[in-house]
Amino acid sequence: MYFSGLSTTTKYNVISIIDSCLSVNTEDEFKCKVLGKTEDLFGQGMTACGLADLKFSKVSSLSNLGFPSLFLEKIIDSTGTIKSPLFYRWVNSHSPQNIDEEQKRNDSLSSKQLSPYLEFELGNVLSHGLVDFNQNYGSYFAFAQIAERVETHHAEIIEILIPHLHVAYSRLMREQQPPLSTPITCARKPALVSTNPDEIALDSKEKMLTNSITLTVREKDVMRWLFDGKSNWEIGKILNISEYTVKNYVQRLINKFGAKNRTHVVAKALNMGLIELGN
Template identity: 25%
Template sequence: MDALNQAAELGIDPSLLMNIIVRSTAIQDSQALLGLLNNDVQKVLHQDVMVCGVGGVSPKGSYAHKVLHHSYPPAYFDELATAEGRVDSPLMQRWRASQEPVLYQSGRDDALFPEEWVRLFNKYELHNTIAHGVLDVQRTLASYFIFSRIPGEIGQREIFIMKMITPHLHLALVRALTTVQEFSRLTAPNEALSDRQKQILRWINEGKTNWEIAQILEMTEKNVKYHIEQIFSKLQVRNRTQAVAKAMLLGLLF
């Protein structure tokens, strides 16, 4: 069955999909992309909230680098962050394993996901969600698109839509995010970290001590300690674990 016939079988207007594909080729900035997602894509998926972005992929999981969102609750990401600072939902874990669109419908699919995550997802009313993305050829970077609060029963119709539009949205996202200096933040530090402070944060994430960081970066241990205090102040955290967690959430460790 060709795509047009399959769309008709699923009750999808092919002209709406074509419009998304054509419009995505003209996207050059984040506001235009949000307009496409919140208008043209919304006409076919009917989502209430969405988040998309790019992030790193490693054996330890994924983490966000740059993010755009519409009404996605920031507190969800705060609660999802692990002690190591990773923000890696079961949705994205399943997507990495299959690279196929992943569905979650509250009540119907609860048994397929960890109980604690289901509780958290439902707490923020992110029911009826579909996620999909594009993994780069080196398998170190990925784009992702997550649409939530989709009305009614979700299934093959939404999977078909995501398969059709995600590759084109991916290219639009790559272009759009070049206009985002650091990270279109869900929560942002009051003051930007310096390049040196980001270097130190990366070594903290690797478990290095102040002395080891000083040797690696050819600094004094006292200077390293000063920068760490500045990192804590800017990120509004109290310790190294919290600093890594928040930096990971903000994409500062990319």
């Protein structure tokens, strides 16, 4: 992950979303615990995502949080064929797309193509997706009514998140797991995620782990630079140890926390209050 230039709060929120991508089990959980958290990063009022057959440009699944149904009918016809100009621009470029509310235009879109976005007052729009390995289908995520003008750092954040969003959403849509017996309550505007570890709610299992896990000075050093998004090679240079030694420390941390990967171990350490967040 490339975290350079992002604030500590943004780093934490990104890691929290990635961690949630690993643990959600239903579409409702994905909407609340993943898409809901993206509001802390983009401040959007509307979010939608879907899977599409890229060969025929047809939607196979769609999840919507706030987009007007009449707008969706304009960009997806009754057969499921996608008509969104932003979607086709993404298909051709595989890069983040945006519409600037202030300029009321996107450099590649005509006034006619922009009219649905302006008609429904979608404001600043950011979208991106990922083509799956088999090249036959892809996922696409759109965020509208973003509170501030879309800048370079927004594109950087979505570039970091999109592989994790794609894998999680694709998995859930393919598995089609039954809904939970207890309904999930999802607030439209969740509170900002705290960067103070003392304020982070811990489940009972993690509380037990917190009491049982101790880190050596060197493990704390490695964890700190993992949080900053450094590679094994970079950490080795900083700490004046070999890349192989760093790799061993990372694996030791993964095993100690029962994590799935280096990103997951950082997320767990943050939730347990074992990483001090500074400026």
